[in-house]
Structure formats: C-alpha cells, structure tokens
Amino acid sequence: MNYFVTTSIPYVNGDPHIGFGMELVQADVLARAARQLGRPVIFATGSDEHGGKIAEKAAEANVEPLEFATTMSQKFRDLGKLLNISNDRFIRTTDKGHEQRAQLIWENLKDDIYQGTYIGWYCTGDEAFFTESIVKENNGVCPNHNRPYEKIEEQNYFFKLSKYAPQIEKAITDGSFQIIPATRKKEIMRVIKDGLEDISISRPKEKISWGIPVPGDDKQVMYVWFEALMNYITVLGYPEHDDFGKFWPANVQVIGKDIIRFHAAIWPGILLALGLNLPKTLYVHGFITVGDKKMGKSLGNVTAPKDIVDMYSADVFRYYFLRHIPSYEDGDFSWERLNKAYNNELGNELGNAVQRTVAMISQYQNGIIGTIPPSEHDTGQYVESIEQCRFDRALDMVWEQVRGLNQYIEEAKPWAIAKSGDSEHLQEVLAYQASCLLEIADMLVPFMPETAEKIKGVFSEGLVKPLEGTLFPRKELPAAE
DSSP: OOEEEEEOOOBTTSOOOHHHHHHHHHHHHHHHHHHHTTOOEEEEEEEBOOSHHHHHHHHHTTSOHHHHHHHHHHHHHHHHHHTTOOOSEEEETTSHHHHHHHHHHHHHTGGGEEEEEEEEEEETTTTEEEOHHHHHHTTTEETTTTEEOEEEEEEEEEEOGGGGHHHHHHHHHHTSSEEESHHHHHHHHHHHHHOOOOEEOEEETTTOOSSOEETTEEEEEEOHHHHHHTHHHHTTTTTTSHHHHHHOSOSEEEEEGGGHHIIIIIHHHHHHHTTOOOOSEEEEEOOEEETTBOOOGGGTOOOOHHHHHHHSOHHHHHHHHHHTSOTTSOEEEOHHHHHHHIIIIIIIIIIHHHHHHHHHHHHHHTTBOOOOOOOOOOOHHHHHHHHTTOHHHHHHHHHHHHHHHHHHHHHHOHHHHHHHTOHHHHHHHHHHHHHHHHHHHHHHTTTOHHHHHHHHHHEETTEEOOOSSOSSOOOOOOOOO
C-alpha cells in the first residue's frame, strides 16, 4: 500500500536545467497519482554535493565547498517550488544524518570491501572513471568537459560488484527489478553480460578532500557516486527508522539515461550486499534537445525552466514536457512547438470546452447545473499508462476525452435545444458536459494540478462559478530579432 518514489539527486556543479525539471515533474506525477488512490506516499529528491568538482567550483568562486554547495542546493529546492513539485523530502548529501548513515552502510558492507591499486582514466568533471577504449575513442579528451582524461594510479578501496552480477541479472530478467523502457533494460543487460568488474569506491584524501571519510581510514574519502547512491535509503532513515521498514523498497526510481549503469548495476549490488530488496521499478527517461540541438552556452540555446514558467505557467511547463517529450525516448523543446501546443491544445481545446460549458449553463440555466451524472469512461488504460511511466500516453487519453467533449458539444448543439424550449433535455446535455469536465479535471490532477483545481472550482456544489478571464489566454511569441 505504501508508495516511495525518488528522482536522482543532481550534482550541484551547475544550475538546474529543463532535463532535471522534466524528471522532477515525472516523479511528481507518480506521487500525486498514488496519493489520489489513497496510498501513503513519500516522494524524495535532493542534491549531490561532495567530490572534486564541487571543491574546484568552490575555489573558483573563492568560497568554502559547503557554502558553494548550500547556495547551489537551494537552486534545486527553488526549482521544485517553481514547478509545483509535491516532494515530501529533500536530502542533501552534506546533511549530517546522511554522512553518518553512509559511514554505517560502509561498515555494513565491509565483507565486500577490500583494498587494492586502481589504475585507470578519470575525469573530474564527470567524477567518473573511464575505460581505455572510451579514452581512445575520444582521443584522450573528455567530450563533455573538453579537458584531458587523467591517468590515475592510487591505492583505493574496492567493492565486490562482480560477486552480485548473477543476482542482478536474474532480478532484471525475471522482472522483480523492472527497468523501463525495454531499450534501457537491453542496454544494461549487455553491460552485465560483458561482465561487471569490482569498482573503486574511495579516493585518497590528498587528491580529493571534499567527501565523507572512510570509517577507520582518515587518508581516504568515499567516492562521490558511491555515497550519493546511498541517499535513497538514508532519506528513509536506514536502518532503524520506521519509514525505512514501511517504505523500502522504492516503487519507482526516476533517472536519466546517462546514469543507468550506476542505478541498474552498482546500486543493486550495494543493496544485495546489505541484504535489502531491490527497487521495484527503475524508470529511465531520455535527453532533451533545444531546437533539435544539444543545449550549450556557445549555441545560445540554454533554456532555464524559469524562462518557460515566467512566460506561461508551471502547469504549461508540466504539460509540454509530459506530453510532447516522448516518455520512452529523447525529445525536443522549442518555443514554437510549446506555443502551438499552448494555443491549440490547452487554449482552443481544453480552455474552450470549459469556457463554452460555463457560458451556456450561466446563460440558459442561471448557473444551476443540476444533477451531475457519474462518469461513463473506463480509465483503466490511463492508470496503467501512469504505472508504466507512459506519461505521454496517459495525457493522450485525457485529450481523447477533451476532443470527444468538444465533438459532443458540436453534435448536441445545446444552443439549439435552448431555442426549442426543451429545458429537461438541455439540463441533461449541460450536466453531461460538466460531468465530462470534472472527470477530465480528475485525470489532470497528477499532471496539471493548478488547472485541475480551477476546473473543479468552477463546477462545484451544483453551480457554475464564473471564470476570471480564460484558463489559457492566447499568447504570441515575440518576433525573432
């Protein structure tokens, strides 16, 4: 019955972007939908704040790492408020509780941790190690950060990930650890079949000082990715808190495709070593381009979530990224596409249906709706689509009803019935329209909560309440310079 959903926790070396904004909204849909069904919910997000890159950025800003991380973490909290995200918890990996519990987890993993020499290629920008083949493929320069990979040889601690490869493979194969979409499942299965190697999980403190100390060894700090993954259970108070017992395993963990290896191989290995259940579902979303190009300052196409919300609203941001970015693939954002969806789908279709229904009930029945009939639509596929994180498909189903209602209004012609004087039939038709809009509002609660609330407020207690203006006033984009 209990429901636990998480986003990944973004690394705070840069400002929030629309890709993580979309991830927050996707997880929020799952949390709100579960609450609608009466389930107790914990929805967690947060920020990842340790590692060399944070120390480097802090030094550039001439502040201490914690001060830099605190400032950046607040930007992600603010993004949640901006997008009307209903998270119950926000965890920072610099929280004392997380740091203490991460050290406890390390102690509980001791049987699967050993010391060894690591030789390999590293990029501080990614806070990650890379194979020889990837380094050669990129001519020795990290394409994400335009800086040479560093050849590293150092004494580190290792985690016996290879030991758990058969169990991870079995869990993914039998579906007890579901990875969606299927393309991402196939991708990680290839990685596992190629062989999971033991992984380095610490760095010498002389190389990276900004991290959680390894218990019993003050010369080493935990590798940032390793301890960041632990947030998903430390946020529940692992191991002793009631919430951990009640809400783990997670129902859904929402992540981007660039971090699938950490979440579909390393994280399950940690959980198995701790004797814990794996998450039920890992949902992996794609990337967003802007104007069909990768976002970049040099291209001048970096779009901040606030830019979109300021121009339209949080609900419009949510609608576009949930419906017009494919849930199972990469997608593109452009101001032109957004404006077209806003004016045509939200304004002309949904907004118009509400406006016309309100106007006709007000004009023909003095605002009295009468008895609203129960819904006749089967929403089973809509619910199933949300469960499978097919947000685009679920909203397509909502819009089938929106368009169906508009078609019904055109065919029923309430204005003609009003002229005929058949008040009983007119009341039935308009009450049916109100019923359809209330059902549409119910279906929109997880996706567009403010819009859903407005529609419900208009058709309540058997009366229509006048709308202030229109739900989605028409907008024109400024002409390109």
